Amino acid sequence: MSDTQExxxxxxxxxKLGGEAAVNAAVDIFYRKVxxxxxxxxxxxxxxxxxxxxxxxxxxxxxxxxPNNYSGTDMRTAHAHLVKMxxxxxxxxxxxxxxxxxxxxxxxxxxxxxQAAAIAESxxxxxxxx
Amino acid sequence: xxxxxxxxxxFLCQPDETVLQTLLRENxxxxxxxxxxxCQACLMRSLDNPPPESAQLGLKDTLQKQNYFLACICHPxxxxxxxxxxxxxxxxxxxxxxxxxxxxDIIQLVLKYQPPFNFFAxxxxxxxxxxxxxxxxxxxxxxxxxxxLEFHIRRLPNGQFSSWVHDELVLGDQLSVTPxxxxxxxxxxxxxxxxxxxxxxxxxxxxxxxxTDALAQGHSGPIHLYHGSRDxxxxxxxxxxxxxxxxxxxxxxxxxxxxxxxxPDHVKGRxxxxxxxxxxxxxxxRIFLCGHPEMxxxxxxxxxIKGASIGDIYVDAFHVEQSFLTLPKG
Numbered sequence: 431m432s433d434t435q436e437x438x439x440x441x442x443x444x445x446k447l448g449g450e451a452a453v454n455a456a457v458d459i460f461y462r463k464v465x466x467x468x469x470x471x472x473x474x475x476x477x478x479x480x481x482x483x484x485x486x487x488x489x490x491x492x493x494x495x496x497p498n499n500y501s502g503t504d505m506r507t508a509h510a511h512l513v514k515m516x517x518x519x520x521x522x523x524x525x526x527x528x529x530x531x532x533x534x535x536x537x538x539x540x541x542x543x544x545q546a547a548a549i550a551e552s553x554x555x556x557x558x559x560x
Numbered sequence: 561x562x563x564x565x566x567x568x569x570x571f572l573c574q575p576d577e578t579v580l581q582t583l584l585r586e587n588x589x590x591x592x593x594x595x596x597x598x599c600q601a602c603l604m605r606s607l608d609n610p611p612p613e614s615a616q617l618g619l620k621d622t623l624q625k626q627n628y629f630l631a632c633i634c635h636p637x638x639x640x641x642x643x644x645x646x647x648x649x650x651x652x653x654x655x656x657x658x659x660x661x662x663x664x665d666i667i668q669l670v671l672k673y674q675p676p677f678n679f680f681a682x683x684x685x686x687x688x689x690x691x692x693x694x695x696x697x698x699x700x701x702x703x704x705x706x707x708x709l710e711f712h713i714r715r716l717p718n719g720q721f722s723s724w725v726h727d728e729l730v731l732g733d734q735l736s737v738t739p740x741x742x743x744x745x746x747x748x749x750x751x752x753x754x755x756x757x758x759x760x761x762x763x764x765x766x767x768x769x770x771x772t773d774a775l776a777q778g779h780s781g782p783i784h785l786y787h788g789s790r791d792x793x794x795x796x797x798x799x800x801x802x803x804x805x806x807x808x809x810x811x812x813x814x815x816x817x818x819x820x821x822x823x824p825d826h827v828k829g830r831x832x833x834x835x836x837x838x839x840x841x842x843x844x845x846r847i848f849l850c851g852h853p854e855m856x857x858x859x860x861x862x863x864x865i866k867g868a869s870i871g872d873i874y875v876d877a878f879h880v881e882q883s884f885l886t887l888p889k890g
Contacts (some may be wrong), residue, residue: 458869465685466865479860485620488598498594517629 443495457487463528493550505556513559562636580631596634599829607641649739662796667709679740681769688736695721698766701816702773712765740865744876747771755783758835784812788831790819832859843867853877
């Protein structure tokens with residue numbers, strides 16, 4: 431999947447963002463924003479925080495254009511119980527907001543934020559079971 | 561080709577195969593999920609040698625130290641002897657050498673064992689009585705030449721095991737003990753880091769062990785203990801804690817009462833609330849939370865939101881067995 435993001439100097443988005451180190455820097459900031467947000471934190475109430483953080487890391491790796499085994503079917507299955515709880519587009523928007531804010535906090539250039547956001551956005555229908 | 565030993569079975573790991581792939585190819589029913597090192601469902605433990613570092617990515621440092629790894633990202637570099645996290649090793653027998661009431665409800669139980677037996681203070685073991693009934697208790701002491709294990713056992717309403725320990729167990733009796741488990745313990749290496757420890761009731765047991773361990777290993781950063789209970793009867797080792805504060809400048813102790821009791825030198829409020837309110841940010845802190853599950857889970861979340869890294873938060877939630885007929889775990 432990463433070859434679509436290759437540029438003239440053949441650096442992928444993931445490489446430009448700083449690879450795994452960047453994901454590690456982002457995951458705590460991102461997850462802290464998500465858990466602090468009253469619009470969406472109820473969807474995380476019963477989760478094991480270590481495992482949740484590991485999943486956030488997988489999500490960020492994917493959004494950063496890094497190596498991943500993203501499967502739409504898995505995402506649908508994994509989020510089906512949340513959709514039953516009322517998970518909808520407004521909640522997805524809130525997560526997107528936190529992704530953007532996290533990257534701004536890490537001084538990522540706007541152009542790269544837009545690319546990461548576009549990848550994350552592509553998961554919307556799978557996660558919302560549409 | 562590396563050999564993978566699991567219990568009595570030996571499997572050959574094909575080149576390029578992960579441990580998980582080998583086990584699944586051999587139709588061994590092991591838990592797994594994402595197969596990319598994210599979900600941690602396939603957590604396993606290497607019993608003899610440390611696993612490849614790359615197979616420990618994202619695991620808590622205490623789990624790494626205990627040779628846990630993720631089977632789905634583990635390409636063995638040598639033969640491995642592995643076990644699932646809930647597969648317990650052989651039990652040992654230990655003798656009851658001390659029983660002393662710490663509060664009307666909490667008893668200090670000390671067992672003496674025959675080495676070798678390795679543990680970190682703050683880990684837990686399962687204690688089993690002769691008829692098979694078994695319960696988990698945290699270790700409150702560090703490993704010393706005395707070869708002893710100290711536990712603080714609270715009498716639970718209708719608690720079959722705890723009542724038996726309080727009322728019937730006598731000096732000289734024997735209990736079976738499983739190998740120590742759990743990731744809530746001290747690791748040396750960041751001696752200047754500020755530590756915050758919050759415990760309710762007998763949650764002091766692992767924290768006492770962790771504090772003793774940290775001080776014995778020369779931890780130089782501030783160590784803040786908040787021990788909470790509803791009433792005075794739930795607080796114990798108060799004199800010992802105060803002595804520690806006299807002996808170590810960096811150790812700070814706050815006994816907290818959340819009920820109606822008022823006592824001099826005690827602070828009114830819940831231990832977790834007082835601890836969280838005591839600092840503006842927990843960024844860079846190492847946190848230990850032991851005791852009531854709801855307190856532990858809420859405080860873990862709050863500590864993280866307040867700036868602590870997830871990797872720096874160590875917890876041990878004391879879940880009370882719901883059934884009298886609970887079978888031994890694992």
